[in-house]
Amino acid sequence: xxxxxxxxxxxxxxxxxxxxxxxxxxxxxxxxxxxxxxxxxxxxxxxxxxxxxxxxxxxxxxxxxxxxxxxxxxxxxxxxxxxxxxxxxxxxxxxxxxxxxxxxxxxxxxxxxxxxxxxxxxxxxxxxxxxxxxxxxxxxxxxxxxxxxxxxxxxxxxxxxxxxxxxxxxxxxxxxxxxxxxxxxxxxxxxxxxxxxxxxxxxxxxxxxxxxxxxxxxxxxxxxxxxxxxxxxxxxxxxxxxxxxxxxxxxxxxxxxxxxxxxxxxxxxxxxxxxxxxxxxxxxxxxxxxxxxxxxxxxxxxxxxxxxxxxxxxxxxxxxxxxxxxxxxxxxxxxxxxxxxxxxxxxxxxxxxxxxxxxxxxxxxxxxxxxxxxxxxxxxxxxxxxxxxxxxxxxxxxxxxxxxxxxxxxxxxxxxxxxxxxxxxxxxxxxxxxxxxxxxxxxxxxxxxxxxxxxxxxxxxxxxxxxxxxxxxxxxxxxxxxxxxxxxxxxxxxxxxxxxxxxxxxxxxxxxxxxxxxxxxxxxxxxxxxxxxxxxxxxxxxxxxxxxxxxxxxxxxxxxxxxxxxxxxxxxxxxxxxxxxxxxxxxxxxxxxxxxxxxxxxxxxxxxxxxxxxxxxxxxxxxxxxxxxxxxxxxxxxxxxxxxxxxxxxxxxxxxxxxxxxxxxxxxxxxxxxxxxxxxxxxxxxxxxxxxxxxxxxxxxxxxxxxxxxxxxxxxxxxxxxxxxxxxxxxxxxxxxxxxxxxxxxxxxxxxxxxxxxxxxxxxxxxxxxxxxxxxxxxxxxxxxxxxxxxxxxxxxxxxxxxxxxxxxxxxxxxxxxxxxxxxxxxx
Numbered sequence: 001x002x003x004x005x006x007x008x009x010x011x012x013x014x015x016x017x018x019x020x021x022x023x024x025x026x027x028x029x030x031x032x033x034x035x036x037x038x039x040x041x042x043x044x045x046x047x048x049x050x051x052x053x054x055x056x057x058x059x060x061x062x063x064x065x066x067x068x069x070x071x072x073x074x075x076x077x078x079x080x081x082x083x084x085x086x087x088x089x090x091x092x093x094x095x096x097x098x099x100x101x102x103x104x105x106x107x108x109x110x111x112x113x114x115x116x117x118x119x120x121x122x123x124x125x126x127x128x129x130x131x132x133x134x135x136x137x138x139x140x141x142x143x144x145x146x147x148x149x150x151x152x153x154x155x156x157x158x159x160x161x162x163x164x165x166x167x168x169x170x171x172x173x174x175x176x177x178x179x180x181x182x183x184x185x186x187x188x189x190x191x192x193x194x195x196x197x198x199x200x201x202x203x204x205x206x207x208x209x210x211x212x213x214x215x216x217x218x219x220x221x222x223x224x225x226x227x228x229x230x231x232x233x234x235x236x237x238x239x240x241x242x243x244x245x246x247x248x249x250x251x252x253x254x255x256x257x258x259x260x261x262x263x264x265x266x267x268x269x270x271x272x273x274x275x276x277x278x279x280x281x282x283x284x285x286x287x288x289x290x291x292x293x294x295x296x297x298x299x300x301x302x303x304x305x306x307x308x309x310x311x312x313x314x315x316x317x318x319x320x321x322x323x324x325x326x327x328x329x330x331x332x333x334x335x336x337x338x339x340x341x342x343x344x345x346x347x348x349x350x351x352x353x354x355x356x357x358x359x360x361x362x363x364x365x366x367x368x369x370x371x372x373x374x375x376x377x378x379x380x381x382x383x384x385x386x387x388x389x390x391x392x393x394x395x396x397x398x399x400x401x402x403x404x405x406x407x408x409x410x411x412x413x414x415x416x417x418x419x420x421x422x423x424x425x426x427x428x429x430x431x432x433x434x435x436x437x438x439x440x441x442x443x444x445x446x447x448x449x450x451x452x453x454x455x456x457x458x459x460x461x462x463x464x465x466x467x468x469x470x471x472x473x474x475x476x477x478x479x480x481x482x483x484x485x486x487x488x489x490x491x492x493x494x495x496x497x498x499x500x501x502x503x504x505x506x507x508x509x510x511x512x513x514x515x516x517x518x519x520x521x522x523x524x525x526x527x528x529x530x531x532x533x534x535x536x537x538x539x540x541x542x543x544x545x546x547x548x549x550x551x552x553x554x555x556x557x558x559x560x561x562x563x564x565x566x567x568x569x570x571x572x573x574x575x576x577x578x579x580x581x582x583x584x585x586x587x588x589x590x591x592x593x594x595x596x597x598x599x600x601x602x603x604x605x606x607x608x609x610x611x612x613x614x615x616x617x618x619x620x621x622x623x624x625x626x627x628x629x630x631x632x633x634x635x636x637x638x639x640x641x642x643x644x645x646x647x648x649x650x651x652x653x654x655x656x657x658x659x660x661x662x663x664x665x666x667x668x669x670x671x672x673x674x675x676x677x678x679x680x681x682x683x684x685x686x687x688x689x690x691x692x693x694x695x696x697x698x699x700x701x702x703x704x705x706x707x708x709x710x711x712x713x714x715x716x717x718x719x720x721x722x723x724x725x726x727x728x729x730x731x732x733x734x735x736x737x738x739x740x741x742x743x744x745x746x747x748x749x750x751x752x753x754x755x756x757x758x759x760x761x762x763x764x765x766x767x768x769x770x771x772x773x774x775x776x777x778x779x780x781x782x783x784x785x786x787x788x789x790x791x792x793x794x795x796x797x798x799x800x801x802x803x804x805x806x807x808x809x810x811x812x813x814x815x816x817x818x819x820x821x822x823x824x825x826x827x828x
Contacts, residue, residue: 088513088514125157200216317390462478566595697759
């Protein structure tokens with residue numbers, strides 16, 4: 001028998017939580033004021049959360065709290081205190097991104113269930129297995145997985161799987177986007193994403209602009225799986241997650257109520273599943289940038305994107321047929337329905353739109369109009385005839401949805417059984433129980449008397465006991481044991497009922513509470529002094545090494561000649577046994593320069609065997625180690641297959657605090673590359689806890705996408721045409737900044753920052769901070785430039801460790817347009 005999935009709804013504030021609960025959600029997810037990946041949502045204070053938790057638990061709805069941001073060392077103590085509080089209050093689970101916070105949670109608050117956020121970029125079986133071994137209860141998989149891939153992960157791991165089924169999509173793998181962070185300091189990994197993917201861009205090929213259909217080149221459509229919901233259920237997904245903590249409560253009410261009906265409809269009759277036209281239209285009306293099934297059915301290619309409109313499109317209701325200059329009004333020929341109070345927008349006019357305060361036919365005011373009507377609406381801007389008109393807000397729909405969460409009488413009811421025993425000469429006993437084994441029993445002070453006039457009948461009792469009023473309870477079964485001659489005053493029945501129901505309410509809420517922990521002070525608990533922001537430089541006793549990442553034989557040779565101590569080799573599927581590669585590898589061996597094999601950020605299950613073969617080949621060729629870029633590959637490399645090879649974890653692992661560093665080191669990492677979002681002060685704090693590397697120069701990847709951007713724009717639905725291999729591509733933002741776009745051998749898109757990172761003049765401070773290695777990422781650099789950049793940094797290191805402290809090079813010598821990234825400012 002198929003298991004019905006949990007329906008999980010967003011709650012950006014209390015109104016949205018009520019909307020979700022009253023419309024059929026099985027669980028809600030929400031953020032506390034700190035550590036939430038939607039920092040701009042309303043979120044909850046602890047007192048507000050306590051109220052929200054009780055509201056949901058009373059109604060049998062679970063509550064998950066998002067603590068899904070990267071955590072600074074200075075915040076870890078506060079995060080731990082928050083987890084203690086959430087555990088004591090009875091939170092059903094926390095959703096976590098930070099690996100360090102995860103390890104701390106499992107060690108210090110083991111009774112608090114943990115779910116792994118989609119921000120962890122978990123996309124393969126090995127990644128899920130590692131999290132399961134760490135005690136993670138549920139994994140929110142990357143949105144880029146197909147149903148077949150999800151089925152494989154579910155079958156191989158047995159883990160609880162959560163997946164997004166409706167709402168906004170990110171173009172970048174969640175947890176791997178630095179675009180908002182590097183452009184404006186608003187980090188998506190810290191909950192402050194400014195959504196640069198919804199901005200306008202131009203495409204350049206070899207420096208020349210390419211005409212595109214629409215200018216929102218990074219803006220995906222919205223996910224809508226209502227049509228394929230049976231396939232998601234049969235794939236074994238445990239929880240269906242609706243995106244939308246930034247959306248209004250009416251949106252939450254509408255989407256949740258439809259998915260509730262659809263799940264129940266399938267459960268009742270799997271062979272005759274359907275989605276009504278009204279349901280489809282309502283989902284479209286509530287919010288859409290057009291809809292897509294995402295990656296569930298395979299790669300959607302260009303069909304994934306909504307390049308012409310990055311905001312809510314609404315529903316087409318007509319077209320502009322004229323403009324009355326004298327009256328400052330537009331004429332609209334309707335193909336759908338409009339009412340006063342509705343909102344409208346216009347195709348091609350991004351900022352244009354209005355709420356209809358009045359509309360007219362033949363100068364006569366009307367409240368509503370339908371198909372073929374030609375209406376006049378006040379609007380100051382003249383619009384081109386033929387412009388498509390969208391209804392972006394349906395006022396009647398919104399008002400109807402508001403009633404579902406604004407009514408003082410609860411809509412969602414809990415069935416209860418009520419039992420009364422009232423024997424003459426004895427105290428009255430009343431019990432109320434639910435279907436979750438909660439039961440309250442009241443023995444009243446009132447002693448049942450014999451009737452002097454009219455006895456109290458069973459019908460009289462049932463009538464009073466049925467009056468549960470504005471409580472969440474609804475009698476499903478009433479059993480009455482009362483003799484024919486008994487008399488019970490109505491007041492006594494009402495008091496007993498009220499007291500029993502009140503007691504049952506308390507039981508339903510308080511059963512989730514957990515015993516508070518005695519706050520231990522251990523080596524693993526965050527220390528109080530870590531709250532201090534100031535830092536003391538640490539002088540490294542060992543010489544700081546210079547590593548260089550390259551992706552071709554010429555760059556490998558140039559890096560070695562420039563003075564690299566270690567070289568990381570990214571072959572991107574190329575044959576490293578070719579003559580040219582072998583020659584460069586031999587040169588490295590002759591110079592006794594260790595080589596490490598770069599592994600990709602994304603390695604799906606179908607690609608894992610190919611990667612194992614590449615690692616085996618690298619070991620055979622004498623490589624000293626592996627650079628690991630995702631959780632799954634990290635677990636795989638912990639095995640005997642790479643025995644003797646050192647492991648370096650890459651910056652994509654988002655190491656932001658010492659707890660993550662220590663976890664990775666304990667699991668076998670020799671060196672850990674720190675997050676690109678850390679500043680010097682944070683680097684100095686963490687470097688004393690293990691071997692740390694920091695990327696100091698090169699093209700910083702700001703996005704990695706499963707979507708082939710170039711193929712999607714220039715190819716067709718049947719064939720991408722391999723356009724990505726036909727030249728150099730860049731996207732240009734509204735301020736004129738150019739971002740390099742590359743496509744790898746697996747057709748994934750990589751976008752790089754508009755400015756090259758260059759910290760050459762900061763080398764002395766980085767050495768003092770205690771870094772074991774600094775790295776040049778030369779994979780976007782021309783091979784002839786790699787040697788020069790390497791030599792500049794090598795000289796910088798040498799001058800620091802010699803008596804000659806003079807800096808031989810300046811940043812401008814090796815990088816014309818550069819940035820210091822987050823070295824000084826860090827992120828919020």
